[in-house]
Amino acid sequence: MGAERSNHKADTGLESPRPRRWRWKLLLWLPLLFVAGSVLQVAVLRFVDPPMSTVMLLRYGEALGEGDWSYRLHYQWRDLDQMAPSLPISLVAAEDQRFPQHNGFDLKAIEKARDHNARGGRLRGASTISQQVAKNLFLWQGRSWVRKGLEVWYTLLIETLWPKSRILEMYANIAEFGDGIYGAQAAARQYWNKDAARLTPAESARLAAVLPAPRRYNAAKPGPYVQRRAAWIQRQARQLGGAGYLGED
Template sequence: MKARKRSRWKKLLWLPVWLAAFSVLQVLALRWIDPPTSSFMLIRQVDAWRAGEEGFALRQQWRDLEAISPHLPISVVAAEDQKFPQHHGFDLDAMRAAHAGNARGGRIRGASTITQQVAKNLFLWSGGGYVRKGIEAWYTLLIELLWPKQRILEVYVNIAEFGDGVYGAEAAAQAFFRKPASALTAAEAARLAAVLPAPRRWSAANPGPYVQRRAAWIQRQVRQLGGPAYLEGSS
């Protein structure tokens, strides 16, 4: 009986090792294999089924980074994570600033980098909690270690939600501007980047005052960063 219990405990102790090994292989494979879907897409589809949204259909078409207008990657970097080429998955300065602002009782701020958003959208679920945050941090480290920066950006602009059920640059360009992602202008790319914090609340196709102001700010930030050339040194 005791021997059986010890064997069971040994198996349990090995479980984290096997899970860690699986996650490493998972992330390594996706360096070259384009993910056909993401955790967030699957969750949204299940939510639609449960809510009885009969007309709901996910829209997403993968496009390599070379087939996407260079205005979009620099726009999302300008909007979401301006230190993306320099950091290693975590923007510590932004995290400290967010923590200080939230501690003062101001508007709740986040400090997620693009890499963290890829980890969350691709593998996890929304919400807080130490367990989810810990898994997100682990995947973020793996992605930064095993993928080049250009691959991180490529996956991000293909799985980010730009509207309800509209994921990735190609689906967004077709849905909102009736053109391929390769033909997006700087202004259109800025509008897509502007809705990323709340793509089901704001519209890139019919931008209200907030989206217009934010898109104009993003375009100014893109110019200050030096345009698409800012990302050319990312490896």
């Protein structure tokens, strides 16, 4: 009789509901596991310095995929108090002047960028430093709704679990300042053979000036664009109030 029942199920295409229930449970648990895992990930990185970022790892894989076996990543972590005070304020002046005030998303900058782009011409972005940390540290390059959604999620986590000083410290360490050159310390060593603590205001401004296209521009040998932008960044940093604008977190 048991064999007959099994044959009957096979013949009629009936399947036990138990495997289906497990599949549904798995689908329900996956989002919860992702939420818990990402929260833990961000919480740990508040105190632990990352050995590398996702962008670094992907760039290294890209170079090897192109057959560039000599490619090297230059990355040396430095705490914020081991960097020249002119560097953090230069980054804020260049990339996100409302960084101390917003909660991860600068709605005013988004509105201005949208109006500017609607008029045509060169596209303008409105990503905050917090968003850029989320993209560089956890995600991949490109445009898709999935990646944008993850960027929003990680930005919210970063702003919730980290102080502003940690966000800025992370950005100064994982931002790309040249092909394979990540972070202010590696950039200072590669370009001027000095530590990030000894960067001058002009050098800090030049590093911030190349961020829109770090593989195209060179902070050590600045062309007209980098020179103009670096001068503008220094003026903006002074108008914001210098390093004191960032305050103590």
